[in-house]
Amino acid sequence: MQHPVIPQAYLDKVTPLLGDEATLRTFIDYCQRPLRRSIRVNTLKITLPDFTERAQKQGWQLEAVPWCKEGFWLQRPAEQENLPLGNTAEFLAGMFYIQEASSMLPPVALLAGESGTTDISRVLDMAAAPGSKTTQLSASMNNQGLLVANELSSSRLKVLNASLQRMGAMNVAMSHFEGQVFGQWLPEGFDAVLLDAPCGGEGTVRKDPLALQNWSEAALHKLAAVQKELMDSAFHALRPGGVLVYSTCTLSVEENQQVVNALLNRYPQALVVESLAGLFDGADKAVTPEGYLHVWPQLFDSEGFFVARLRKTQSRLRPERQKRTGKFPYVPAARQQTDEICHYLQRTFGLVLPEQHRLFKRDNDFWLFPSPLLEWMGQFRFDRMGIKLVTAHRQGFRLTHEAAIALGKQAVTGRYELSPEQLESYYQGKDLFVEVPPPQGELLLMFAGCAVGLGKGLNNRIKNSLPRDLVRDGRLVGWV
Template identity: 30%
Template sequence: MGYALPQDFVAKMERLLGEEYERFMQSYDAARFYGIRVNTLKIAVESFEHISPFSLRKIPWAQEGFYVHEEARPGKHPYYHAGLYYIQEPSAMAPVELLDIQQDDRVLDLCAAPGGKSTQIAAKLAGTGLLVTNDNHPDRTKALAKNIELYGVRNAVVLNAVPEEIARTFANYFDKILIDAPCSGEGMFRKDEDMAKQWAKHSVEKCVLMQRDILRTAARLLAPGGRIVYSTCTFSPEENEAMIAEFLEQDSRFHIVPIGEDHGFAKGQGEWIRTLTDEAGKSFEETTIQAVNGTGRLWPHRLEGEGHFLAVLQHDGTLASRDESLEDTSGRKKKEVRGSKASAQDQKTKLTSDEQELVQQFMQDHLITALSGEAVRYGQHVYMSPVERERLDGLKVVRPGFFIGTLKKNRFEPAHPLATALRPEEVTRWIHLSSSDDEIIRYLRGETLTLPEDRVQRGNESVPAKGYALICVDGYSVGWGKWLDGMLKNEYPAGWRWT
């Protein structure tokens, strides 16, 4: 380890871990573990194993996760640009696995940027249900939106809001909620030495205040019988077992679903909070202390991954129907709320009949699949929204749905996210490039390609070669190109290009 750990942190861990302390400290001198998670929205796990350009070793707690060597540099392969996998720290794959996502679930990722767990949720939904993914930091939502788009997610809404704002129109709405809570980050010191250097600034006390508010609001957002998974990447008992204990004692509708000790996971440490108190200064009940032993800890000296804490909170189902979430107690719809964070995406409107015709004509000429959702226009951008429009009123919306294109004067231009979400069998015209050929690198760099007409594949002889074509690498979409007279105009966005 080429840097010094904060001495207060070292002293705390020695006190907490006792005889395990030496093994824990030795983990900081061990090699880190690197992982990728296969994006099953675009490719099956077995298919990726067959074509993988680097060696893979299964991550035991993640169905689609694999260890890879650092030297493999998976971010420097065309498959990364095709969204076939997400580069993700192995332990970070565990929280979504515990959500137990089922098809057609409504899922909220409350603290989502940069979006790794959101793309994992989307893959498990397999195009069904709804994903609302949110982060309250405006700059971080840029990476969040890009990852949603790169990985071909069609059923997501991206928000930039605080939880209380979301609760105004989404109360009692979500079947599953993930809280990857902001924390002091102690479990990431080995991965990111800057986190160790900044540890004193990200005080446990400040983090506890944020976590408390987030948990309480999440309880209001959850549908009857729903599930919350709370996770942190810190070792601090105040942010972990004590936070969950306090929540359980304040809301008796929830209980812990024990995580178990498979795959090297460890139990939560109820004993560590015996001398701590809740917000009101009251000590925790013995039953609560025992209950939090059902939470889980991922220790870097016990498994091949970084430090994490996990808690699965199950609701007992005693709330009113989630369909009443837009009504007050008198049965009337709540008044529209527009605060200082109303949508930054220009005014939201329905498409005019002429605009609808432009979009429909493009779809008819280029797609052989139907897109689900309601077409809405934000400024000149057109989205297929998977959620009722009134739910988004008063919220700062980064993406109201699946971004399919932009309305220009008398024409419709397809968006890059439309391409990344499509498969060759869903379009009328496509071009295959090989991952082993320089052509794909040139395309990803934004260059114009010279291609003969017979490279433009069509499912029907009546389709002309001229026009937009879906560009694919080894059969998996990466973007648009526009073919005309032997030249492929490159439509790959400048901000996405290979560098």
């Protein structure tokens, strides 16, 4: 492992925060250690007991992350350690997400005591890519309600979309704006807002040894100015009574405590801090006097992180700014079309449409949109909403790959379970030849009970329907 670059100016800066030389030496020691690998089980695709049983049979050692019941530090057998975890069949099937343990904290803090209530139906993830926290939120919401995932970078938006599809998230609408617009374009529109802000990344030095190479106080203050703008937007986007979580993967007071305190000072009668001291067993080791979590790498053998939770107590509306909406290209599906699609899904796969989604049409494609999105349709421009369900053809309808991934677990007919060898061939884009003829016609292809895509039974062959952009040339890493 390459030793991290830690400038002396940075050490001089953090020494007073750490308290003494011994703690500083411990901090430096942990910064120089390899970061423990951690994963989060995707409960949209597999239950925790089923995943842990599967992992244990393969020799995987799972240590629970104390603040996230779906999170685990992972140690694999020596012969597997150098094999890419992202090439396992279980990863590709969306059973888990490779996610640093500390980054699981903000979604847990946002929904602690909130999830499962009718008070949370619209959530904003203001800086969403690459998708770890978005997919965690979607799973915590059990694909119910609406989760708006915003990302400014076009290239990162594509990565985010791929993660959402792989994990089976279907309550998400993606947008592509600067986060500063939400407070004026959708004022008080959200029940909960997560701002995992762009930051200096001081806490990521164990993963990125060069994270601190260009550290400077000037850059720190420049970032803090942007973070304060985003916080103001997040506050105005939040309804009274709603909860706002601010988080960063950096350690400086200027980007953390001072950003939160600036918002509190600006709206002293409209915000209260909700202490995170009781968020999990051991949180007291990281809690600040204000009630924020300031996670140093040595506290939990993790990345450094900062999390604050605020409750909005009063309305503070400001003039709306004209939105960039563009033409809305979708229309509600006609009753006859909806009935025909429902009949097709029931007949072919035993599927029923989710109650909290509505069917819309664009050209020959039919989309499922989360119901809480309906009042914003045509008022705000989203890049992608919900999931594409089916495409109309002369012979009827055909389920899409992304809908198969998201809904396949609920299917009761038309399922075909693949072996690891068949799954490898499927991901390589090959047709599958089997001795016993499979059910003929459209098939939901499953692996260990998780939907991985679609095929078509033709005599002794399963025609491969994997989208070409998802075809992989390499071999899968099997669990031995």
